[in-house]
Amino acid sequence: MTPILPIVYKEQDIDKYYNPQFIKENFVKEFVNDLLxxxxxxxxxxxxxxxxxxxxxxxxxxxxEKHHKTEMLLEEIIDEYVSKI
Known part of the structure; x- marks a missing residue:
């Protein structure tokens, strides 16, 4: 994050624009893109x-099993890969 002068920070009310979820989502997006x-x-x-x-x-x-038709649960696959992050 870029350093900001306190007066600018106060006047612009930057807190209302801060979204910690964005950082998490951006990290996940970058991780997936790199993986792909x-x-x-x-x-x-x-x-x-x-x-x-x-x-x-x-x-x-x-x-x-002769034909291996058992399906894996998508949620379990996702959980496994998420746990590796």
Missing amino acids: FQLFKISDFRLVDIAHSDRVWKKYFDKQ
Whole structure:
């Protein structure tokens, strides 16, 4: 944040423009954009390796299942990646 003279800060009532949620959302947006940029450079096989190392994938994968049709819950996938931030 840029330093501001106290008189300017007081007269402009900058507090009403401060939004801590914006900082959090901006961080998340930058994180996701950076992640996508990296993922687009990775081969399909490497993406599979990454997915297979995820806790949620391991939870739902069953070696005994012939066609592996069990769906992972989207919320669990999101929670796993959010916990890595």
